Amino acid sequence: MAGQKRVSDGYEEDDVCVEQVAESGRAAGVHADLDAVLDDIDAVLETHAEEFVANFVQKGGQ
Structure with missing residues (x-):
């Protein structure tokens, strides 16, 4: 057993770190x-907030 070498599959820990x-x-x-x-989006809402909210207000029987 002492003469055995570990076979590498080419995938090492360094590869994982790089990924x-x-x-x-x-x-x-x-x-x-x-x-x-x-x-x-925030900038648009700040400048057109009233128009944005008005589009969501229900009118009459809608």
Whole structure:
């Protein structure tokens, strides 16, 4: 048993770490893009809040 070598499948822990960092970077980019879209929505609602609310007010028998 002492003469046996461990056979590697080519998949090492370093590969896992690199993949996790890459996925984390993509997630951060998506998060930043989502924040930018939400900021744009907030800006529109701040300038057109009255019009936005008026579109949801029921009138008469609607």
